[in-house]
Amino acid sequence: MPKAKRFKLMETGEVRTRFAPSPTGLFHIGGARTALFNYLFAKQKQGSFVLRIEDTDVERSKPEFEKDIIASLKWLGIEWTEGPDINNGCGPYRQSERVKTYEKYLKRLLAENKAYYCFCSPEELEAKRQDQMARGQAPKYDGKCSSLSAAQIKKNIEADKKFVIRLKIQEKKIIFQDVIRGKIEFDTKLIGDFVIAKDIRTPLFYLAGAIDDYEMKISHVIRGEEHISNTPKQILIQEALGFLKPVYGHIPLILAPDRSKLSKRHGAVAVMEYKKAGYLPEALVNFLAFLGWNPGGEREIFSLSSLVKEFSLENVQKAGAIFNQKRLDFINGFYIRQKSIEKLTEFCLPYLIEAKFIEPVNNKTKVAKNYKIIETGEKISSSFLGKIIGLYQTRIKKLSEITDFVDFFFKKELNYPKGLLKWQNMDWPEIVSILSELEKMLSAIKKQNWNLTNLQNILLLGAEKLPNRGYLLWPLRVALTGKESSAGPFEVAEILGKEKVLQRIKEAKEKND
């Protein structure tokens, strides 16, 4: 559909968006993107962004998941103006604390005969559903209990019969304008009288959501595409209660590579897992923003604040977007390269500590200045660690990768196959003689002259006699790092220091597999 024909945003009144997760599992990236879009839109319009915790499902809601939601959003830098911790007049913002409100509206619906008690058993309903499905019909409640008399209801309740509360609906067409998709139409005769509460104090999602959106004066409901078919139900509730309707915008789903909705079975989905793996929040935000949206130009790197400026619901895509890990890695690598060495070091330290390479010496402050190499007992400073990490700034895509790159700096002995020392068609005696040559050249350098420039000058001079530099530099690099690929030998040698360099060359010569 051409953009001109799309529904134009109503610019009346204050923009108030909300993000309403339910704390029933670890907070995942789909939710993060929905929160991000709501945040960006509200912030751009100088409106409010409400965080509401939808914990009406007592069975599945857990406080630790709410903590995870909050920690994740904070880490990403997505800030709400109202929420469980910031009451701004529309609270409380936890649905479990709002039962009185729901009860009020529920009683009204019952009194006005717009909702009714239903005593059908789950088994009975399930059987009917199966039957309807088998006959190719839309499964819906047949309204059996809608005509129960007040006396019957009273009798059932007194007999302690289990019940639910259903909304009585009229057959009609529900039409709404979706900001992203345009006109969407539903026929309510396919819906049936649906359940809005388990009892007077436990409302279901449709009811609680509709009531809260109204009470919290939400102007725009921006949520995932999976909610499109819930929208007519919520509109029905709004109509029954005489509520004003918010503007709806359904954003496309984040898809797995197989084009199904991204879920746990596809791998990491929790925001905190990405943090642990060493993704930077600005990278994740930038990446997520471009999943289903783009500003139209060719710029692709955006900070959160520049996204606030550029974001527009009109430019949100309608089709689902596949979560492309490679692209995330690229963006993360980009942001890693932008970091100062000091910052990058600070970010990498926890990974080195966790890998048991180092430990902080006087661990009084949050970020220690001095560390000890666990294997060797050597004391090193964080600025020294910065040198090591700086070597790999252009090489890591995520922070956690640092440990595999720099492990050789922290090990007493290197463990690599002898054959790795071989460059092109060298044989072992040649390798040994090159290593001896290296020993001679390097031991001649005085300790105070042990720096990158000198090392480079001396070694390159030495390499001139050889067919190519690799004859000298490859065995040296392998002897120092024990790796097929690494940072350059000069840089590594400088950091390692004369003593260790000579020691490692000696060990290389003595290798026997």
Add this chain to the structure above:
RNA sequence: GGCCCUAUCGUCUAGUGGUUAGGACAACAGGUUUUCAAUCUGUUAACCAGAGUUCGAUUCUCUGUAGGGUCACCA
């Protein structure tokens, strides 16, 4: 199965009633390099199909096809 949504390179996307259909990631090739990155240059690669409207359709309309979502006493 009913209902709803969707459809441009492998992926994320720009764009148009007439364009050499643009960019980014990925892939590949090359420069630079001892290696791996970074960096620079280049290459491959797309309008789902059919019909209609039109001088002309990737773009507008319809049909089909494909994919997805949803059909709970979850949210």
